[in-house]
Amino acid sequence: MTAPTTVHTFTTTTRLGEITIEPIVPDRDAELVQGWLAHPAASYWQMAELRVDEVREYLAGVQAGPHEAAWLGRLDGEPVFMTETYDPAHVLLADVHDALPGDLGMHLLVAPPVNPRHGMTDAVMTAVMRFCLTDASPDGGGQGATRVVVEPDVGNRKIADKNAAAGFRVLRELDLGRGAHAKRAALSVATRADFAASALGDGPLPGSDLLASHLTADHMEHAHRHLAAKALAELAHERLFQPEPDDAPGAPADGFRLALDGVTYRYTARRYALEHWVVDPASIRRTATAGMRGDVELPVDALELVAELQPLLQVPDAMLATYLEELSSTLASAAAKRERELDGHTPSVSGLLEAMRTASGTRSAAEAFQQVEAAMSEGHPGFVANNGRIGFSLSDYRAYAPERGARMRMLWLAARREHTHLALAADQSEQGHYGAELSDAERTAFADRLAARGLDPADYLYLPVHPWQWEHRVAITFAADVARGDLVPLGPGSDEYQPQQSIRTMFNRTRPERHYVKVALAIQNMGFLRGLSPAYMRATPSINDWVADLVTNDATLQSAGFSVLREVASIGYTGDVYHRTPQPNAHRKMLAALWRESPVPRLAAGERLVTMASLLHRDASGTAFATALVRESGIAPEQWLRAYLDAYLYPLVHCLVTYELAFMPHGENLILVLHDGVVRRAVMKDIGEEVVVLGDQPLPDRIERIREVVDDEEKALAIFTDVFDGVLRHLSGILAEDGVLGEDRFWALVAETIDRHAAEHPAVAVPGGGRGPGLGIDLRAARFAHSCLNRLQLRNTLQMVDLTNQSESLIYAGTLANPAGRQAERRTER
Template identity: 45%
Template sequence: MIDQTTIPTPVEVHGADGTAPGTPRFSFRPVDPAADAELLHSWVSTERAHFWGLTGASVEQVRTEHERIAADPHHHALLARDERRGGTPAFLLETYDPAHSVLAGRYAGRHGDAGLHLLLPAPGSADPGNPVTTGFGDPGAADRAGGTESGYSAAAMEASLEHLFADPAVLRVVVEPDARNSAIQALNARCGFRPVERLDLPSADGSPAKTAQLSFCTRSDFAAATGRPADTVAHLSPVRWATANRHLLAKALAEFSHERLLEAVFRDGTWQLDGPGVRYRFQARRYALDHWDIDAASLRCEERAGHPGEAREGGAAAGVGRPGDVDPGPDAGWAPAVPDVQRFVTAFRDVLGLSAAQLPVYLEEIGSTLASHCYKQLHAVATAAELAAGTGDAVADFQRIEAAMTEGHPCFVANNGRLGLGTDDYLELAPETGSALPLEWVAAHVSRTRFTAVDGLDLDGLLEAELGPELRSAFRTRLERACEETGLDPADFLPLPVHPWQWRHRLSVTFAADVATGHLVHLGATEDLYQPQQSIRTFFNRSAPERHYVKTALSVLNMGFLRGLSAEYMDATPAINDWLQGVFAADPELDPGRVQLLREVAAVGYANPLFHAATERDSAYRKMLAALWRESPAPRIGPGEQLATMASLLHTDADGASLAAAYIRCSGLEATVWLERYLDAYLVPIVHCLVRHDLVFMPHGENVILVLRDGAPERVLLKDLAEEVAVLGDRTDLPPGVERLRAEVAPEDHGLSILTDIVDCFLRFLAPLLEREGLVTEDRFWSVVAERLTDYRARHPETAERFDALRLLEPTFRLSCLNRLQLRNNRQMVDLTDPAGSLAYAGDLDNPLSGR
């Protein structure tokens, strides 16, 4: 937020400023309300500074205002000093957090936003005791003391932005001068600010109400405008990189041990893992399901002398014995080394089964995951208690939690690969940035495109609801103009949204022929802003939350797949959702008071004829342009209710406190009662669908949205339906168009959809979190889970035999390994034509539900 109404017209900046080479011209110190009140009064009490709201104020009033600012943790006032003039006070810089200002809720904020106020006083007023000789003199004409130095405004603004961007947590500076102030807008543009929209802002902190010109300046924008290096990787510091490596190495050791790729031994009070030229020692606690909870701070890495590759702590040869020394024992020749996940993966490449082709790609995914963790260390600063408490705005809180999550998929080690995104792409598109951006739209010729929708919804109705009449009319006009060049009929086109990255990097290049011939027409961007979700290619509408989620194709490699979207699969998506809705509506056990579906109501897919003919069914080239619209949860919630994806329950803040535990405390319920309500809404309906309908979901954390009230689960909303559901066997009749859901899975493996996807891949992580915070013991946790299942069985004696056939309560079950799949082929983890046949198993796990 900025109101820099008191600046001279910007002119050219002089190259030399009289300071020593490399010395910044301006320095900054906090305003001292008592000592600086008189000076600041001379700057802000004039009519020239009327937008600061202190015109005619007394010195005491100015002092009081700055005492208020000094007491506000989200607002800071700094006095700039001109080091070229011996530290003379030069101008006032105020910075603040827009989320705690009049801008809150009025613009699409994101992590790393910082607001800015800048007040440049009138020439000659910087030192009220000597207003002439200490004015902003021209270095080329010192005799004009008191005049305006050429380029002074730009120099002050650049110094202010440089000061803000020196904080690596600041990614974008937000300003909002009065819309009538053309001079400040010109200066803003010169320093890299991009105008976004006009806002009517109420008065705040004494400032008058105004119509403001909202503008943003990113690190890249500032660099491009001023010729500086683009510092878009400021989050990659040595300290944060070391922290990220410890965190991810602990996870790698835990999950690879869980999947029985590694086997540490307990020796002398610590766990030890030996590898080729390296060894690792750590403290860990082991839980049910062979779950390892490794203390990242306890990790000690060592490298054998002469073995290349790992950086050492304390110098290149720290701890290495010298010829002639007495052999100190089994630790001779080992030197401490810094934890390094990429080095770990390289050392254990054979044990992990990484081929020569897979290794570098997997290392790149690990590097990207580490980089994202560094970013999250800076920006995921809200505590679990704060996230659980919320602000009273259910939609904003829902998206705040979505951006605050730090871990990603709990099982996968390389879970934030996102290969294909550059640094600017990352800051714009990664879910953890909390960004909101417009989606691009294209029009695709019907000869290559198919639109389908659920019963009762047509294309016109969807487009009118999603775009509104004005934008839809503008898109229609652009299409008509494009068709004038090609001779194609505008009536023969289907509009659809595309991911911004996909348009810039893939469609406009790979499908250039389609663009050139007019079969694919770029229509432009939406007015609505959309926030990327944890699934990265799905967007939530922040401008109009009642409008649909939009899921798009994204040809970026992440967690074992290029995240495309199959045009062929889109064809049947609405029919599958109609069928599922019918199943739920006809089954009393699937009470909408406990569980509901977020339907995918419409879908569109584009088949490029050239690539379609040149590729096989599962090719990524057939998944480059498609989209679907999914119902939003926003209209489903009532007053006082909250939303959060189930994945967020596993989120832990910087102090290790979990969101799940925070919700339990907010609810005031006993932990076991909270668990029962959660399991009755989530686990029991999923089990019932399998028992009664042979219907399995992929019910991982991102595919389930919790509806809570005062932290207690009320019901769940299931999403991502058409691509991630299946019907096992042939007991259930499927209508035409839905037949592709049928999957042939051995009857003895039907229960693994529950035991693997829910018990091992989610509840295994939740139980230790709650025990660690003293809410419920692990043993009691699993007893509650088993009780909810046995209670379900008792309520439905007619299906008891089918329930028992799933063997959910048997002593053991097969261990299905997700990381093994990614390590085997991190570009195509599973053969989608035979997903069950692609799975990797590693023996059996003891079932904590057995015998309870």
């Protein structure tokens, strides 16, 4: 927006009296303002050296500009502050802030106090925010902004506190200005609702629901349609029902019909390879037959859809409500994501690309990486109920959900050493590990707090826990352990972390080069209680060492740039009574943590990081991140896809057919390294819990638990199910829908990647496509078993699979035609 919009005086009443705001008159006000700027309290304005005539010239320049203005504020007639307003799309932030319509930048200078009055700055900030956010009117209104933008120096703690009291939220840090006027700024925004609900505001805006502003009819309508479309697509993909072509008069050529008991769904959809459906959410119509009155239109409701599908889905009656609760939570988070996308809290795809493009240096690259991480709105691409998070309250959601992008501090416990196991990678030591993860001040404070209780710090190890876990589990479920001093709360750590999509993994925002922390989080999400097993954690560093050594010493993987993020340390507490019960239980997985390497130190100049899940992301406008990357790269789509497959698929094929080694390579577990929008290499994470050796090759005894011997056809599913069906069918659908690359050519390039690996490894190639120990693994077979994920969750919403025997837990629905198969003529169903 432009400023000023009015020359009238704005008047408002505060706790200290009447405050007016009027345009600055440079000739009249320059001497006054110069005195304020020269005072030490105004040091962050960096204008103390200006003379009166220079201040006059500066103010005249501001007033003459079409996109900025300066204002004088008076309390009961006496001048007490100056404020500047500007359009951030044109002034100061034009190249670094994705401005929205209604954005208004603001600076504030409060006069040095002659006779200090308690609450003066609060009253001034209140008046200025009202001035900015009140609608303009002919007889003297405000500036009509919908969102106020500020960019204070990060070192100015006083204004940071005042901004927080006015409802401002820090979006990110950035560098502004040049030379002597350069500063590291905290880009912050406050909407009308933010200010109204703040300590300086007047309470919730009329008609708003502060506690759940996202739960509106419009947001929920969008969420229901999106989730219903996903359910119709993914459940049809898993052959739980088969829609029929809609033969009604006037039905579109790509129309389909699903008739249930008394209810009919009609919608448009396109079908791609691997029986992949893309359903248009806006097209869905739900009708019920009403006798002589014909069909009656019903609201599209994802919960009702599942209830209507219950005879086909066969969810156990005792678990149906749990599944519906996970769906309800998924709907709620979808509505919240929608709200944040529309109000600009979540960057658009273009905003994400801009942040990546303009990042300079490691810290900026880490910032852009985490912006992408928090912008993901879909969750798992295959699961319908994928954002359950049962156990989170609304405030928990806002504090800890990955898509909120909020920062948090881990809480630290001292865990008695005799009941606690710390496992370390071969190149780690206890002293070195804690010395890197905790500052000297933190370690000293923790030791002092233990000593103050008469406890010897040498008897304890330090265990990080999620704040939610402390409040809801440790202080209650483990109350006895805390009371007897086996677990001692020490307080929050200094570093701030950002939750990742996997929700219990945290990225260090204070020191991005330091390790991720993964902690137990006893909420129910997507078919599992998200705990962390101390028993599993014992072998985690050793497993990671073994995998990392294999990857590092393999010339093919090194040539492809493939690497892993080692989990270098793990800790688990077992002194509780739950570890002494006859049967294993979920309570044994509530006090453990691990530390994983960060990818940030591995970045070369010009490289950027993104979660691979971003390739399946569409923003609120429908723009696909993958499509935007292809276009941003400036190279042909086939060339772009080939680079991605070389970085992602090729190494996975090599690991499988050469070592019978399989990962869990879904979007959350891969980090892609990009340069100019092109994938250069892939980094695998989540090794300890997800990696598996599918054959009987020798393994060190300490990591024998990762072995699961299966036949060759099931080995191939590590690629067919987890890569083809779990990732590539979705990406292929996006690129085809957007007209970027047809699916036939997409899958031909996939086949070429597999064949190229065989051709480049002739010494181990055998007929049928197998290599190395995996002699019978045929990734170009005509068909493969159709392993179904939603069927697992529908069968048991509390624990989809037995983690000790995952192979036996799988559910199949026949076979799928392999779109990368070697059959002479492949027929693609559409």
